[in-house]
Amino acid sequence: MENVILRDVGLRDGLQLVKAIVPTEHKIEWCRRVVAAGVPEVEITSLVPAKIAPQFADAEEVVAATLSIPGYLPSALIPNARGAERGFALGIPKLNYVLSASEEHNLANIRRSTQASIDDFGRIVELRNETAPKTCLAAGIATAFGCTIQGEVPEARVYEIAAELCGLGADEIIVADTVGYANPAQVKRILTGVMKEIGDRPLLLHLHDTRGLGLANMAAALEVGVRAFDASIGGLGGCPFAPGASGNINLEDAAFLAEATGFATGIDIEALVALRQTVETWLPGERFAGQVAQSGLPKTFAPIHRQAA
Amino acid sequence: MENVILRDVGLRDGLQLVKAIVPTEHKIEWCRRVVAAGVPEVEITSLVPAKIAPQFADAEEVVAATLSIPGYLPSALIPNARGAERGFALGIPKLNYVLSASEEHNLANIRRSTQASIDDFGRIVELRNETAPKTCLAAGIATAFGCTIQGEVPEARVYEIAAELCGLGADEIIVADTVGYANPAQVKRILTGVMKEIGDRPLLLHLHDTRGLGLANMAAALEVGVRAFDASIGGLGGCPFAPGASGNINLEDAAFLAEATGFATGIDIEALVALRQTVETWLPGERFAGQVAQSGLPKTFAPIHRQAA
Structure with missing residues (x-):
C-alpha cells in the first residue's frame, strides 16, 4: 500500500479569483479543519504584493496563526525574490516558486521571460542558502501542457526547465496544467519525461479541471508513479492570467479516487465534505x-x- | 488511429429523471442534430410502459420520425419481452435489454430475480429469431461495479452473467456503472474479465459521473481496449431506482477525452456544444x-x- 500526498491549495489558488475577501479567522479555521481531516500539506497563502492580490493582504497573520497547527506541512506561493524574502522571514518551512514554460504566459503573468524567471530562482536559492537554509524550495513549471495565450508549449522545453531548476537547487518540482489543457496520454508522457530529468527529487502535479479531465489526468499520473497532487476543497481556483481557467481538481473527489484505487491519503473524506459546506457559506455565489x-x-x-x- | 464509438443516451437515460416532458418535435430535433454532429449511435427512446414513464409515451412517434435519419444506428431500451415486441414491430435495428447484476437492484427495478431476467432474455432472443431476425440484441449488465441498495456485487457474478447472456445469443454486451461506484482500477479489472468471457462480441461501457470519476473510468477502459461508450449531452441522466445516481458521463467532454488521447470519434464537439445550449432552453432548472x-x-x-x- 503506497501513500499519496494531496495538498490543499484552496487557501491560495482557490481564493485567487473569488469575489469575497475571506476574513483571516475563516482562513485559519479552514487550515485547522483541513489538517484535522488528515490533509498532510496545505498551501496556506500567497506572498504576492497585497496591491496585486488584496485577498492575501493578511498573509502575515494567516502564517502566524497556522504555522503552529501540528501535523502538517505548510507552504506558501512566492512570485519572486521579494516574496521569498518574506517567506524566509516568516519561517514558512516550504515555499513554492512558479514560472511558466510558456513564454507568453510568463510575460503576461510575471512580465519577464521564462529564462529571467529561471535565473531569478537561482538567486532565491542563494538567498535561501545564506539566510534560511532549512527552508524547502519547490519550483513549479506552469502551462506545462499548453497555454491559452501561446498554444503549444514544446515538451522538450518543459524537460529542459525541470533539469535547470534541479541544477539550481530546487528541492521539489511541481508540474502544472495551469489552464486545463492536459489529457491522460500527455500526462503519462510528460510526467515520465520530467521524472527522468529530476531523479529522486519529489514531484508534485498541479491539475485544473477546466475541460473535465482533471481526475482522469490524476489517475493517469498515478499509473506512471506520481504520488503527490494539488487539489482544492470544492474545486475552487483559477489563474487570473489564464483566460477560461476554472478550478483545481476537487480535493474530496481526488481523495476518493486515490483511496478507491488503493492509495492511502490519510484523509477523512466526510470531514472534508463538512468543511466544504462551511466554506460554501463563506463564499456565496461562487461555483x-x-x-x-x-x-x-x-x-x-x-x-x-x-x-x- | 482507432475509432471510438460514443453513443448519445440523452434521449433515454438523460430524460428519465427530468421534470419536464420534452415535446416530441424537440426529441426529433435533438436526434437529428446529434447525428449531424457526427455521433454514430443514439438511444432514441425507452420502450417502457407509458404509465411508468410518461416521458416516453411518444416512443412510437419518436421512432417513426428518427429511424429515417441517415448516417447513424438508432437503438431503444427494452425492459422486458413486451418492450421487445414493440421494438421488433417498430423495426428498430438495435434493442438494449438491461438487467442488474445486483439481485436487490433488479428486484427494486424490475421486480424479479436476476436469473428470471436472464431467462427472459433467452425468450426475447427466441422471439427475435422468429419475428425480427435482423434486429441486433444488446444485453446490459447494470450495477456491475456495486449497488446503492445491496452494496458489493461479486465480480464473478458479473462474468457469469456476461457468459450466460452470450450463450443465450446476445449480439453485444453492455456493462454499466449504474450508480457511479466504479473506479479506474476496478474498471480495468472488470472490463478485462468481461472481455475474456464474451470473445469478439462488441462491448459497450455505460458510465455515470456520480462521484466524479466518470471520465477517469472511461480513460481506464480505453487503456484496456474498450472502444464504445454511452454518454449524454450535458451529462443528463440518472436511474430512478438508483438513489443518488446522477448523470451519465458528459458527451462533449467524453468526445474531447477520446480525441485528445488519439481516438477518432467522428464528432464535431462544437456542434454538440451548440445542441447542448438548445437542450438547456428546453429543460430549465435541470443540472x-x-x-x-x-x-x-x-x-x-x-x-x-x-x-x-
Whole structure:
C-alpha cells in the first residue's frame, strides 16, 4: 500500500479569483479543519504584493496563526525574490516558486521571460542558502501542457526547465496544467519525461479541471508513479492570467479516487465534505464543483490506513 | 488511429429523471442534430410502459420520425419481452435489454430475480429469431461495479452473467456503472474479465459521473481496449431506482477525452456544444454538467479524422 500526498491549495489558488475577501479567522479555521481531516500539506497563502492580490493582504497573520497547527506541512506561493524574502522571514518551512514554460504566459503573468524567471530562482536559492537554509524550495513549471495565450508549449522545453531548476537547487518540482489543457496520454508522457530529468527529487502535479479531465489526468499520473497532487476543497481556483481557467481538481473527489484505487491519503473524506459546506457559506455565489460532496461515498468504500512515513 | 464509438443516451437515460416532458418535435430535433454532429449511435427512446414513464409515451412517434435519419444506428431500451415486441414491430435495428447484476437492484427495478431476467432474455432472443431476425440484441449488465441498495456485487457474478447472456445469443454486451461506484482500477479489472468471457462480441461501457470519476473510468477502459461508450449531452441522466445516481458521463467532454488521447470519434464537439445550449432552453432548472461547453476546446486541440469502418 503506497501513500499519496494531496495538498490543499484552496487557501491560495482557490481564493485567487473569488469575489469575497475571506476574513483571516475563516482562513485559519479552514487550515485547522483541513489538517484535522488528515490533509498532510496545505498551501496556506500567497506572498504576492497585497496591491496585486488584496485577498492575501493578511498573509502575515494567516502564517502566524497556522504555522503552529501540528501535523502538517505548510507552504506558501512566492512570485519572486521579494516574496521569498518574506517567506524566509516568516519561517514558512516550504515555499513554492512558479514560472511558466510558456513564454507568453510568463510575460503576461510575471512580465519577464521564462529564462529571467529561471535565473531569478537561482538567486532565491542563494538567498535561501545564506539566510534560511532549512527552508524547502519547490519550483513549479506552469502551462506545462499548453497555454491559452501561446498554444503549444514544446515538451522538450518543459524537460529542459525541470533539469535547470534541479541544477539550481530546487528541492521539489511541481508540474502544472495551469489552464486545463492536459489529457491522460500527455500526462503519462510528460510526467515520465520530467521524472527522468529530476531523479529522486519529489514531484508534485498541479491539475485544473477546466475541460473535465482533471481526475482522469490524476489517475493517469498515478499509473506512471506520481504520488503527490494539488487539489482544492470544492474545486475552487483559477489563474487570473489564464483566460477560461476554472478550478483545481476537487480535493474530496481526488481523495476518493486515490483511496478507491488503493492509495492511502490519510484523509477523512466526510470531514472534508463538512468543511466544504462551511466554506460554501463563506463564499456565496461562487461555483463549487465535485461530486462526492453531493452524492456521498459508495456503500462499498473503505478508507485505506496510511502507512507511517 | 482507432475509432471510438460514443453513443448519445440523452434521449433515454438523460430524460428519465427530468421534470419536464420534452415535446416530441424537440426529441426529433435533438436526434437529428446529434447525428449531424457526427455521433454514430443514439438511444432514441425507452420502450417502457407509458404509465411508468410518461416521458416516453411518444416512443412510437419518436421512432417513426428518427429511424429515417441517415448516417447513424438508432437503438431503444427494452425492459422486458413486451418492450421487445414493440421494438421488433417498430423495426428498430438495435434493442438494449438491461438487467442488474445486483439481485436487490433488479428486484427494486424490475421486480424479479436476476436469473428470471436472464431467462427472459433467452425468450426475447427466441422471439427475435422468429419475428425480427435482423434486429441486433444488446444485453446490459447494470450495477456491475456495486449497488446503492445491496452494496458489493461479486465480480464473478458479473462474468457469469456476461457468459450466460452470450450463450443465450446476445449480439453485444453492455456493462454499466449504474450508480457511479466504479473506479479506474476496478474498471480495468472488470472490463478485462468481461472481455475474456464474451470473445469478439462488441462491448459497450455505460458510465455515470456520480462521484466524479466518470471520465477517469472511461480513460481506464480505453487503456484496456474498450472502444464504445454511452454518454449524454450535458451529462443528463440518472436511474430512478438508483438513489443518488446522477448523470451519465458528459458527451462533449467524453468526445474531447477520446480525441485528445488519439481516438477518432467522428464528432464535431462544437456542434454538440451548440445542441447542448438548445437542450438547456428546453429543460430549465435541470443540472447540466460538463466542462468543455463552459471552457471551450484547447487552442492546441485538433480533431482526429475518423477511419472508414
